[in-house]
Amino acid sequence: MTFLEFTEGPMWYVAATVFVVGVLWKVIGLVRIGHKPDIAPPKGSAAGGFLAGNIRHFFPRGLFAERTWMHIVGGYGFHLGLFVLLVFAAPHVAFIQERILGFGWPALPRWGFIVAAEVAFAGLILLWVRRISDPVMRLISDWDDHVGSWLTFIVMLTGCLALQEANDALRALHIFFVNGWLIYFPFSRLMHAATFFLSRGYTGATYGRKGMTV
Amino acid sequence: MMLDIHGKFGAGPARVAAALLLAFAMVLAIALGAHAQSSVRPPSNAVTNVTKPVGGEVPGNALGATSDGEVWGAIRHGESGKVTIPDGYAATLIQSQGQDWRLLRDNFIINYGAMLILAVIVILMAYFAIRGRIPISGGRSGKVIPRFSLSERVVHWFTASVFVLLAISGVILLFGREFLLPVMGPEAFGLVASAAMQGHNLFGPLFLVAIVAMFFLFVRGNGYKLVDLAWAIKAGGLLGGHASSGRYNFGEKSWFWLAIIGGLAISTSGLSMLFPDFAVETVAPLVGGGMAGRELLQWVNIIHAVSAVVLIAVSLGHVYLGTIGMEGALEGMTRGTVDENWAREHHDLWHAEHEGASTEDVAMAEAKAAHGEV
Numbered sequence: 001m002t003f004l005e006f007t008e009g010p011m012w013y014v015a016a017t018v019f020v021v022g023v024l025w026k027v028i029g030l031v032r033i034g035h036k037p038d039i040a041p042p043k044g045s046a047a048g049g050f051l052a053g054n055i056r057h058f059f060p061r062g063l064f065a066e067r068t069w070m071h072i073v074g075g076y077g078f079h080l081g082l083f084v085l086l087v088f089a090a091p092h093v094a095f096i097q098e099r100i101l102g103f104g105w106p107a108l109p110r111w112g113f114i115v116a117a118e119v120a121f122a123g124l125i126l127l128w129v130r131r132i133s134d135p136v137m138r139l140i141s142d143w144d145d146h147v148g149s150w151l152t153f154i155v156m157l158t159g160c161l162a163l164q165e166a167n168d169a170l171r172a173l174h175i176f177f178v179n180g181w182l183i184y185f186p187f188s189r190l191m192h193a194a195t196f197f198l199s200r201g202y203t204g205a206t207y208g209r210k211g212m213t214v
Numbered sequence: 215m216m217l218d219i220h221g222k223f224g225a226g227p228a229r230v231a232a233a234l235l236l237a238f239a240m241v242l243a244i245a246l247g248a249h250a251q252s253s254v255r256p257p258s259n260a261v262t263n264v265t266k267p268v269g270g271e272v273p274g275n276a277l278g279a280t281s282d283g284e285v286w287g288a289i290r291h292g293e294s295g296k297v298t299i300p301d302g303y304a305a306t307l308i309q310s311q312g313q314d315w316r317l318l319r320d321n322f323i324i325n326y327g328a329m330l331i332l333a334v335i336v337i338l339m340a341y342f343a344i345r346g347r348i349p350i351s352g353g354r355s356g357k358v359i360p361r362f363s364l365s366e367r368v369v370h371w372f373t374a375s376v377f378v379l380l381a382i383s384g385v386i387l388l389f390g391r392e393f394l395l396p397v398m399g400p401e402a403f404g405l406v407a408s409a410a411m412q413g414h415n416l417f418g419p420l421f422l423v424a425i426v427a428m429f430f431l432f433v434r435g436n437g438y439k440l441v442d443l444a445w446a447i448k449a450g451g452l453l454g455g456h457a458s459s460g461r462y463n464f465g466e467k468s469w470f471w472l473a474i475i476g477g478l479a480i481s482t483s484g485l486s487m488l489f490p491d492f493a494v495e496t497v498a499p500l501v502g503g504g505m506a507g508r509e510l511l512q513w514v515n516i517i518h519a520v521s522a523v524v525l526i527a528v529s530l531g532h533v534y535l536g537t538i539g540m541e542g543a544l545e546g547m548t549r550g551t552v553d554e555n556w557a558r559e560h561h562d563l564w565h566a567e568h569e570g571a572s573t574e575d576v577a578m579a580e581a582k583a584a585h586g587e588v
Contacts (some may be wrong), residue, residue, distance in 0.1 A: 070368060114416065122372075122420055129371040133548070134364055135580040160416050161409035169405050 004172035007179060012099075015179035022186025023194050030198055042209045049208015050201035056214045057200045074126035081120025082156070089113050091165065117160055124153055148190045155181045303507060315512035319519065324392055327523035331385075334527045338534045348540045350556045357572045358551035359565070360583035367547055369431050373424035376417050381526050383414040388519055415488060422481035429474050435461035436470045441563065460563040469532055476525045483518035487511065550583030551576065 001009070060072050086092060090107035097104030108116065128149045131137045155177045162170035185191065204214050292310035303309075362370070386394065387410050395403045442464040448457040450465055457463070462470065486493035493514070494507035536543050542556035554572045557565040571587075573579050582588075 070365075117416055118419055121417070122423065125372055125375050126368065129368050129375065130364070133367040133371065133550070133584075135549070135577065135584055157413070161412050163412045163416075164408050167405050167408055170409055 002168070002172075004168045004175070007172045007175040008099075011179045012175065015182040019182040019185055023191070026186055026191060027194055027198070030195060035202075038209065040210075043211030044208050046205040046209040049214060050205040052208060052214045053202075053204015054197055054200045056204070070126060070130050074123045074130065076123070077119045078123025078127055081116045081118075081123060082152075084108070084116040085113070085120055085156070085159075088116075089159075113163075117156070120156060121153075124149065124156070128153070144188050147184070148188050151177070151181050151184060152190070309508050311509050311512060315516065318516060323516070323519050323523065324389060327519070328389055328393070330523060330527050331530070334530045338530060338539075342534070342539065347538060350542045350553060351559050352555050354542070354556075355554040357554040357574050358576050358579045359554055359557050359568050359572050360550060360579050360588045361546045361552045361557070362550050362583060363586040363588050364550065364584040365586065366431050366588075367550060369424065369427045370547055373421070373428050376420045376424050377525075377529065379417045380414060380421055381522070381529070383410040383417070384522050385526070386410040387414060388522070418481070418484045418488065421477065422485065425474060425477035425481060428477075432470055436467045438464075438467060442467060456562070458562050459560070461561060463561065469528065472528060473525065476521045479517055479521040480525065483514045483521070486514045487518065549576075549580050550588070551579045 060068060065072065088105075088108040090110075090113070093104045093107040128146075131141050131145065131149070155174070158170070158174040158177050162174045165171070181190075185193075207214050289307050290310060292306060292308065294305045295307070297305040386406060390403060390407055390410070394406065398406065439460065441458055441460065445457040445459050445464040448455055450463060451457040486497065490507075490511055494510060498507050498510045536547065542553050546552045554565070554569075557568070571579075571582070
């Protein structure tokens with residue numbers, strides 16, 4: 001068995017299983033916690049508040065927009081760029097079609113991939129540099145934040161280094177780090193990608209039930 | 215089944231004689247034909263319209279008075295012909311400047327570039343071994359002054375991160391064939407070179423964004439003043455005596471302008487190589503008065519490599535002084551604040567202006583620096 005066969009075979013299945021089971025376990029666990037019964041009569045819709053809370057958080061508040069421009073630009077750049085790469089990069093579409101879903105969709109042209117990768121890398125570097133430079137961010141960051149950032153960076157970097165798709169070793173290296181990322185995901189703050197809508201929605205639902213504008 | 219040659223396929227003496235005669239005739243015809251082909255000379259009485267060459271003309275006069283040697287010599291030196299296809303460069307069979315470019319790159323840039331970078335590393339190591347880390351005179355004061363805002367620090371580290379990635383991948387691409395290939399072998403080097411090329415091409419455009427941001431954030435205070443001349447004459451205090459400086463000293467200002475100009479040269483030349491057709495169509499008509507596209511790209515390649523080698527070499531000195539070479543320098547870029555004694559020693563004029571911001575409350579000073587109160 002070659003290294004590539006190992007990373008795309010047994011290691012991939014283990015990593016994917018850990019990822020799916022771990023994420024479901026945590027999300028279901030969070031939902032099952034529930035909340036204390038609110039005996040006050042509702043003044044608005046909790047469901048509407050859940051939705052509004054999620055939507056409202058996509059837009060920076062005017063009061064903070066100027067001071068958090070780095071967070072906004074870096075955050076949107078990185079997350080949108082990564083999403084586009086993950087879902088629309090041609091090698092990923094082919095992998096999803098062949099190994100996961102059995103069907104695919106139109107992939108990005110090469111120039112689109114390059115633009116998305118540039119934006120994602122710029123955003124990630126900006127966010128991490130801010131994390132180590134801002135005194136408050138530095139104070140609230142721990143090793144988990146740095147490992148998550150660096151692991152994501154290495155996954156993206158090895159993916160781009162293998163872009164020529166001419167070398168099995170580079171592809172295997174990328175898949176190896178992807179597997180590591182998938183295994184690390186449920187046990188780290190990378191989980192925010194699967195739980196952010198719950199926390200935003202919870203706040204929004206609480207406010208919505210009290211009739212407050214989110 | 216036995217063939218009955220005397221029956222259905224049989225032949226009488228007359229038929230055998232005819233067959234032998236036919237075979238003889240064929241052999242004779244082949245022999246005469248071969249003899250005729252072996253001679254290209256026209257018969258002595260043949261009439262021809264070919265005139266004898268006169269005055270240095272080439273026999274046949276198909277190419278005028280130019281010999282084959284002269285024709286190929288002209289082609290070798292870049293003489294163009296005519297083509298009817300859209301690609302005008304196809305009219306030039308041999309782009310002679312390509313050989314000059316190859317020799318310049320292989321014999322000059324790679325050899326001397328490697329020597330320059332190695333020399334800087336050796337000098338810095340020797341300097342550190344002799345001088346050691348330059349301490350803060352009088353030790354730390356316990357007070358700090360905000361020096362770099364969060365935006366300045368983020369842009370600095372963003373630029374540095376991209377520069378390091380580009381420098382590593384660029385060094386592999388420029389020097390790898392010469393120095394890594396013999397050590398790693400073709401397969402391993404092919405893998406590394408392929409990865410380096412993809413990474414280099416990907417991170418290249420980000421460097422242009424970083425350099426432009428760097429310019430706008432750091433240009434304040436980086437204009438040369440008369441005090442910088444005195445600093446340069448005293449070599450920053452190395453030749454004795456105190457060398458005054460404002461927010462940035464002569465060395466830092468020179469590094470800033472070198473990084474900006476060199477960075478722009480690297481970025482624009484790199485983008486030209488990433489998008490050669492665009493560069494040739496838009497830039498070639500503007501420079502060099504009809505410089506051919508390939509020649510332009512060869513110059514671009516040389517500019518890219520030379521700028522990169524110089525910037526890498528000088529950046530090593532910058533990194534050295536900013537980290538292990540000098541006590542108190544790095545924290546300005548990590549925490550945004552510097553020790554007051556360090557400020558007084560290295561940037562006395564700037565310190566005099568900001569002495570009032572000096573405080574023992576390090577957390578408050580860092581918060582002020584982050585908010586741009588520098």
